[in-house]
Amino acid sequence: MTSFKKKLDEEIGEAPRFTKALQERIVHRAEQQQHPKQNSSWQYPTIIVGAIVTLLFLIAVGPWQRTEYVQHASIVELAQNEEIQQLSIVQNWDEDSFNAGRTGWIIGQQEYLKGADTKLLESILQKAVVAQKSDDYYVVRDFWIEFSNGQAVKLKMLKNNEQIAFLDVKTNQFYKVNDEEAVSVFTDFPFKEGVFKSTGLLILMVLFVVIFFVGWVAERVVRWKFNIPKEPKYVNISHQRTVYIFKLVGFIMLSIFNIKNWFIYIAADFTLILVSMLLLLAIEYYFGRHEKRHYLALTTTIFLFIVFIAFVIWV
Template identity: 50%
Template sequence: MTFFKDKLDKEIGEAPRFSQQLQERILQNVYQQDKQPRRWQYPTIIIGAVVTILFLIVIGPWKQVDTAKHATIVELAQHENIKQFTIAYNWQEDSFKAGRTGWILAQQAYKKDSETKLIANALQKAVISKKDNDYYVFRDVWVEFDNGQAVQLKMFLNNEQLAFSDQHTNIFYKVEDADTASAFMDLIRKDEKDISFREMFVFIIIALFLVWLIEKVIRKMFSIPKEPKYINAGHQRTTYIAKFIQVATLIIFNIYGWFLYTAAICVFLVVFMMSSIVIDYYYGREEKRHYISIGSFIALVPIIIVFFIYFL
């Protein structure tokens, strides 16, 4: 051992590699960095997401309905041309799930002249009537006119009898012309999408497999360790807090039905993925753990686009 030490001292010398002043400066800088409070990014992300969602819900186009310019939807359909309308599944009378194209999910949009003429004829031939218990809610219909006005209508059926209810005036209308009602119903039934549980299950399995495969490839390319799962106690605590907030947000979104809104679901997914990237970068950037979150986020974008195109 003494021989080895003597040989090592001859090679590198016995003098310290750093001067006393330099050592003190290094220790002082390390101490000051440890004392600096760590900035936690979550309050900014969460507050920004909540404000964005509330802002979009308040100014959303499904709220832009001016009922002061018309007494009935019959008069409006007679004097104004229909620009577009959308139809959404909804069998509940106390909620409305249709809106402008691109803002609300799970609805069918109609913009062609042949399509808008069908609903225009149905509204023009509607007659104010009294609703009876034989009618049941069939669909929600959102109609926009060329002058910028929009109406929210509940569509009712009683066998083949078609009826509408204006959500803002609470006036009930029956379409007395059977041929007009039949032509409009044929249009709706022709475009109905039948999504099976099997198709949805296969899509989810494929999406999960792609995310798993990308994670596997990234870990191998950059030698990112899988264990330990958490760098330290702070990493574990922050991850648990983030997951709790995400689960709570999911529950709130389901309660209020915000997942119908494209803006809301996009903001949720972006915040969800960005929070993972921020945590992984903050705690595991030396091991490049944030590369996995970034790769998952990049893979998630085309998966969501395909989902919207195929299923919606």
């Protein structure tokens, strides 16, 4: 009876149901689940670095880096012997940069296929003559031209009162057009004003405010729908460190894009947004999936892509 009473007391009586060693193991296991191992939590900074390297590789081998030049005598001979198949035009007053490129890859450029517009450019180039470069001319537009033989050239159009000239970016050869009638016809070419200039600063500011407001409403709706808490902002220290590294790398990438002038390339912007949003989605899912925090990252990703596609179509 005494033996039975002792066992009963150990199970449901005054004696603890769990030994001290067992309690310590349970607490230790719970702490491990709440605070992932350091090596595990640092896998996402590694992923971020790998993704950025991939992004730089894609940009380095992208279509905007293709060698578009082969040896050619002059643009006059090309215009006389070949037809223009594709033409891209961008307003640009900077003599040291070139912002036009292959059709479909540059934001905001005017693009023309073979037709009356390309014939007009062929005509004006046929009347151009090699001349000494003059400082009296100023740059107004960039021309990216692909001829029927596959050759592509980059020209800068310059103006001086009623005269126009062209500068071959590759060969640095200067061409002047002395035919006043041809210049007059070409000057009347319906070049569009830049979409930002024609739209106006006030309308652009209103659009940015509308986009910001819609994004803010979408975030509030998702938080309310799935009961996602706003605070605490970070699940743990590892989450905070990973987000800080993500923001630092993002700032570095934006700086590189600005220095290299990569923002004009649609493919580069799309790749940057895609890589950044996928990384953000992965981080939020890893650290906050129990609170469904990744739903916010997914909402942001979808919203940004909709805005980006609409922007590309608009410009």
